[in-house]
Amino acid sequence: MQLHDFYLSGNCYKVRLFLGLIGQPAELLTVDLPHGAQKHPEFLALNPRGQVPVLVDNGQPLVDSQAILVYLARRYADAHWYPLDAVAQAQIAGWLSLTANEIHNGVARARIGLKFGRQVDLEDAQARGRQVLELVNAHLANRTWLVGEQPTIADVAVYPYLAMAEEGGLELAPFPYLNSWLARIRALPGYLDLPHFQGARRTE
Incomplete structure (x- = not known):
């Protein structure tokens, strides 16, 4: 599992927070937002919106922090x-x-x-x-x-x-x-x- 992340983003933080609360490890990959990395073709291939966070699990990219929380809760967290x-x-x-x-x-x-x-x-x-x-x-x-x-x-x-x-x-x-x-x-x-x-x- 990989999280394309920017440390100061509150939306990225909420995903990191939930991963911590449920004890789910993930590799953090910093996206260089100040230099426009979120608009590069390789990132847009993951999220055409050009926004962080993006969670990639088993090769499946998932976008939008709220949607990612739903996914993690249903797949990895207590009910x-x-x-x-x-x-x-x-x-x-x-x-x-x-x-x-x-x-x-x-x-x-x-x-x-x-x-x-x-x-x-x-x-x-x-x-x-x-x-x-x-x-x-x-x-x-x-x-x-x-x-x-x-x-x-x-x-x-x-x-x-x-x-x-x-x-x-x-x-x-x-x-x-x-x-x-x-x-x-x-x-x-x-x-x-x-x-x-x-x-x-x-x-x-």
Whole structure:
């Protein structure tokens, strides 16, 4: 199993995190995003979108971090990570959708603007980000995990960019239930630490 990866990407991190949580080894292959390696023909043959992460398992390339989580959960993880129950699966799908839309366009985009120097509407991204933080905090007021009584891939998908919200100029202190949930994830066996910036600003 190989993971085509970029260390600072939150979407790549969520796949690395899940691999750690389920104890599944994978070879990490760094994609040189700052120099456009994701647009080279050999990479586009794996993912025509030109995006990381890409997981290759038994010769099969799989793209999109949310889809990769579903694959890994079904093939390699204990059942609680992606239950067979239809209601639970629908609820998980809702959180994966939130990750790809509201979180991406809010918290993640604010981080890209501040940490990577991209041109974004920072005020709009931060406003969207605060709405997501408020939503998740309220959801967790009487819950331990986002879906059900055990952690699922919903928690893994939502965690990274919310945990790094302060890199997008968003304060986490006002959200006690969210912070307790973040701490529970960090306490899980196999947890991998968040990516940290080193040196000068880099381009994602």
